[in-house]
Amino acid sequence: MRAIVIHAAKDLRIEERPAETPGPGQLRLRLATGGVCGSDLHYYNHGGFGAVRLKEPMILGHEVSAYVEEPGASGFRPGQLVAVSPSRPCGACKFCLDGLPNQCLNMRFYGSAMPFPHIQGAFRETLVADASQCVDAEGLTPGEAAMAEPLAVTLHATRRAGEMLGKRVLVTGCGPIGVLAILAARRAGAAEIVATDLSDFTLGLARKLGADRVINSAAEPEALAVYGADKGHFDVLYECTGVASALAGGIGALRPRGVILQLGLGGDMTLPMMAITAKELELRGSFRFHSEFAVGVRLMQQGLIDVRPLITHSVALNEAETAFRLASDRSQAMKAQIVFSA
Ligand SMILES: [Zn+2]
Ligand SMILES: [Zn+2]
Numbered sequence: 336m337r338a339i340v341i342h343a344a345k346d347l348r349i350e351e352r353p354a355e356t357p358g359p360g361q362l363r364l365r366l367a368t369g370g371v372c373g374s375d376l377h378y379y380n381h382g383g384f385g386a387v388r389l390k391e392p393m394i395l396g397h398e399v400s401a402y403v404e405e406p407g408a409s410g411f412r413p414g415q416l417v418a419v420s421p422s423r424p425c426g427a428c429k430f431c432l433d434g435l436p437n438q439c440l441n442m443r444f445y446g447s448a449m450p451f452p453h454i455q456g457a458f459r460e461t462l463v464a465d466a467s468q469c470v471d472a473e474g475l476t477p478g479e480a481a482m483a484e485p486l487a488v489t490l491h492a493t494r495r496a497g498e499m500l501g502k503r504v505l506v507t508g509c510g511p512i513g514v515l516a517i518l519a520a521r522r523a524g525a526a527e528i529v530a531t532d533l534s535d536f537t538l539g540l541a542r543k544l545g546a547d548r549v550i551n552s553a554a555e556p557e558a559l560a561v562y563g564a565d566k567g568h569f570d571v572l573y574e575c576t577g578v579a580s581a582l583a584g585g586i587g588a589l590r591p592r593g594v595i596l597q598l599g600l601g602g603d604m605t606l607p608m609m610a611i612t613a614k615e616l617e618l619r620g621s622f623r624f625h626s627e628f629a630v631g632v633r634l635m636q637q638g639l640i641d642v643r644p645l646i647t648h649s650v651a652l653n654e655a656e657t658a659f660r661l662a663s664d665r666s667q668a669m670k671a672q673i674v675f676s677a
Pocket of ligand 1: 373484
């Protein structure tokens with residue numbers, strides 16, 4: 336079977352790899368679609384992010400849908416479309432036992448160079464997965480099913496936010512996570528959503544997908560500052576850039592006791608601690624997800640969240656590198672996906 340393997344920055348290869356054999360409770364899957372994620376792009380463009388560096392070749396990918404080939408567990412049938420969760424907590428460490436599987440000490444999340452040996456990813460023609468990772472995706476397109484992973488990231492953040500009904504929400508950064516955060520916040524009852532970015536293309540999609548107002552921070556650098564009058568306007572900030580200036584701008588626009596959800600991973604950054612302290616803001620990290628994966632699939636199946644407009648490009652496996660180049664270009668791409676099989 337072929338797999339998409341990153342060797343170093345800009346050294347992406349399609350290679351033959353041996354197919355794995357399913358064990359008890361595992362399914363053999365034929366990959367349908369894989370979405371290129373920000374973290375895949377970091378490996379492709381820079382060979383890693385922060386302290387996380389590629390030390391050996393690694394199969395990329397963690398946003399995938401697949402067809403069941405060999406159902407090794409009850410509830411599955413050949414040909415069935417499933418969304419495959421890349422989250423594989425151990426189920427036995429202190430955080431798993433404490434109900435925090437996304438904080439698992441032995442997490443084997445697909446396509447991650449955080450541990451060494453690296454955890455190989457899911458961009459491969461055949462994949463063996465635990466039944467517990469596979470969620471029935473009947474009624475969805477393979478592309479939609481492959482969006483379950485980034486959607487779950489934003490559902491987890493929304494859960495971290497607490498009560499959302501009637502809240503005023505600011506989203507900084509309108510890549511796929513920012514735009515999915517808009518969908519998630521709206522579904523959870525947000526009353527007003529304002530989104531910022533530097534790209535008119537992604538802002539256009541943010542507007543189309545439900546933002547009440549979008550601000551191009553490059554073209555209108557003062558527009559967000561207006562919301563900072565009288566101690567601020569927004570109750571919740573989804574910070575999706577990982578850029579210190581975006582976080583600082585968002586903090587300025589938050590009202591007292593507002594909640595910051597930090598989703599963007601930009602390494603260590605300087606914080607306006609004075610404003611955080613004096614406005615009694617809460618800074619909450621948000622990292623990956625677990626149970627929210629199946630919730631996201633269900634919301635899409637029920638038509639309560641529509642992610643289809645985010646999928647701007649899909650390319651064949653042979654042209655996988657094109658998907659990585661496209662996904663890096665925010666002036667024309669939101670989510671680029673690779674089609675492994677139809
Ligand atoms: Zn992702
Ligand atoms: Zn664990």
